[in-house]
Structure formats: C-alpha cells, structure tokens
Amino acid sequence: MDIVRIICAVFLPPLGVFLQTGVSKQLLINILLTLFGYLPGIIHAVWVIAKE
Template structure:
C-alpha cells in the first residue's frame, strides 16, 4: 500500500499525505510546501509516507 501512496504523492503530494495522516498538521504543511514549490511538497510527502512512526489520529 505504501507504493501506491508514494506514486500518488509524486503526482499530487497532498493526496499522499492525506491518505497517510488525514487532515492533520502534516497535510496543511504539505499544502503550503506544494504551493511554495512542487518538489518540496513531494519530498515532504514521501518522507511522511516512508517514516516508521505509527499513525496518530
């Protein structure tokens, strides 16, 4: 499932973060990074998806 999220994060970074974290602070940070530049949004999204921390809701 992480592979699908990473592919979605490359196409649309906030979507990948949303599927991983929901509408939390990381989603809004990613929206801001994607607006400022597409590449920072991708890097942040892949980092959020690839990290090993459990998801907190």
C-alpha cells in the same frame, strides 16, 4: 499500500499525505510546501509516508 501512496505523492503530494495521515498538521504543511514549490511538496510527502 505504501507504493500507491508514494505514486500519489509524486503526482499530487497532498493526496499522498492525506491517505497516510488524514486531515492533520502534516497535510497543512504539505499543502503550503506544494504551493511554494512542487518539489518540496513531493519530498515532504515521501518523507511522511516513509516515516510512518
């Protein structure tokens, strides 16, 4: 299942984080990072998915 989340994180970073954590502080952080730049959002999403 982590592979699916990582693929989602590459195309739409907040979706990957949402699938991992649900509505949480990490999701809000990822949305902000994605708005500031697509690459920081991807990095954060993969980190959140790999961490848990």
